[in-house]
Amino acid sequence: MSEGNPLNSTREQRDAKRKRLNSSKSKYDSENTIKRMKEESEDSSGKRKTVTIEANEVKQEVKAKRKRNDSDSEVDIKKQKEDSSxxxxxxxxxxxxxxxxxxxxPYVPHNVKxxxxxxxxxLEPEAEEVASFYAAMLGTNYVPNETFNRNFFKDWIKVIKKSKNVYNLDFEKCDFTPICEYLEQEKERKKNMSKEEKAKLKEEKIKLEEKYGYCLLDGRKEKVDNFHIEPPGLFRRQVQPEQVTINISKGAKIPSPPEGHKWAGVVHNPTVNWLATWKDxxxxxxxxxLAANSSLRGLSDEKKFEKARELKQHIDKIRNDYQTNLRHKNTDTCQMATVMYLIDHLALRVGNEKDTNEEADTVGCCSLRPEHINLIPPNTVKFEFLGKDSIEYINTVEVEDQVFRNLSIFMEGKDERKDLLxxxxxxxxxxxxxxxxMTGLTAKVFRTFNVSTTFQTLLKKLTNDDMSIDEKKKVYNQALQQVLDLCNHQQKISTQSYxxxxxxxxxxxxxxxxxYDDETAPNQDHLKHSQSDSGGDKDKSIEKGGSDSTITYQEQPQYAQQVSKILQDKKIFNKSLCNKFKWGMNIDADWVCKLTH
DNA sequence: CCATATAAGTCTGAGGAGGTGCG
DNA sequence: CCGCACCTCCTCAGACTTATATG
Known part of the structure; x- marks a missing residue:
């Protein structure tokens, strides 16, 4: 663990090597938006990718063979698996x-020339389709972009070369406006569709939903999340059934692929909860x-929040430890403590390493660079960086003196823009x-923990029993907003606060x-704890942790049913609202308000 | 406004590379 | 000095969650 050991230097060398390798990859541009739309063409990075994939496949085969040889029969493999699992x-x-x-x-040609x-x-249909994708972009700010045009054109020529009407084209002489105009008309036509036509479309959609939108999980009908394979686009060819692997139980009827096609594979893997997979x-x-409100997703949601609740029992020790370690003379330990301080106090994301070239330059805590912070003596730090989804994080906070000192030490002698803080x-x-x-404790849990704790504390602090419903609604929204701010969320007051x-x-x-009426009221024993100390000291009820202070997930649907029945009987609660009151769904202030009116 | 689509994160585990210790 | 068993650390594919954008 000593500093400057040979291990570190070799790692650094390797990292440097990798970086060099990466930066030698050809790239056309640096603009984010266009990045996504580029290079399906055979430039070096594309090639490299396929090579590695092939290499992996070979490796996997070799491994599989070895396994087969070792154990001679499939049954043995299964046994091994069960044993090791x-x-x-x-x-x-x-x-x-x-x-x-x-x-x-499949694409229906419009034959507009x-x-x-x-x-x-x-143009042949396929070439026409791609041309139409481009034509639809006329008027957007992509079109004046040379890189964009070059990428499109290269792609398009490839498609054209496959067809029998081979043209030798010069991009400058292409005029896509007729197609563009046609597409505009179509858009207009769709907007003005008759009621019957619209109804028909809707009906078809519903039919699809019935067929693909549900699955049978352990015999229960459960909703499936998103069963659509993405339609093709300008730089995106249609994903074919041959790329798609289906996961289904043994002996179940294998869904039939579109006519003339077959699946990439059919697996029976009960340790994962996807129904199908492919590579884009x-x-x-x-x-x-499965859909977010399915039993499996609900269960894993429950686990997530249980983890956050469990953290309450360890947070004191964790905080004590990092406070002590902020002064540790070992840099590794000291940095770790500082990172934990930031994650705990600012609810930052962990910040995984990203491929420097392919993706937007967004960072989280571990990937912060000196350029992202500004130290203002005596103890103020200004954070300014792009986080997930390139959302700006700008926050000026006062930190403990030791943290401030640590940060300035970590910045010493580093390249502002290249080195990691x-x-x-x-x-x-x-x-x-x-x-x-604590098993299962990761950086992410701190966000869940911090937000939930803050929310609960705020609600307790702000609510008092004499408030009108409107006041309560306001208070709820206030608490929610503060919590969303803590996460640096862009969407204001969201109903889905994960x-x-x-x-x-x-x-x-x-x-x-x-x-409630006394007779009809559901059993509220679980709430006694939070009730009894409301108005009293804020933190204790949260810290106490155990599942006795709030409703457990198993109880929640039951509560929902009881509560909604009461409210329906009293005609202050309708069915669609009832649906909101289910697993994993947060309740917003509007809902609360509607509940009682 | 809401639900949906899908992009962009986090985290894990398997397996490889390379170090270390021992005969 | 080699060769092997064992360990540790790293990488990356894969799986799953969380976000904003969109229609």
């Missing part, structure tokens, strides 16, 4: 049936999952360290906004 290779389901994924219908050098030319054009893996810490190390306090334990909302709502 007694850790916690949990099966998520026993049976799973579904109808696969939906592919967009574009012009070349003033003359009409005829950039090699990114896509999945079809915390060069001795990475997300893996951090999470490994965190998990030594970070807030919905039990907090439910508990608050039941306590403050739902009028």
């Amino acid at each position: 007694n850790k916690e290779d949990k099966e998520l389901w026993t049976t799973l049936e579904h109808n696969g994924v939906y592919f967009p219908p 574009m012009k070349y050098d003033g003359k009409e030319i005829t 054009i950039n090699g990114k893996i896509k999945y079809v999952y 915390f060069d001795k810490v990475n997300p893996q190390k951090l999470n490994k360290h965190l998990s030594s306090y 970070y807030i334990d919905p039990r907090i909302s439910v508990a608050w709502c039941l306590k403050h906004c739902v009028p």
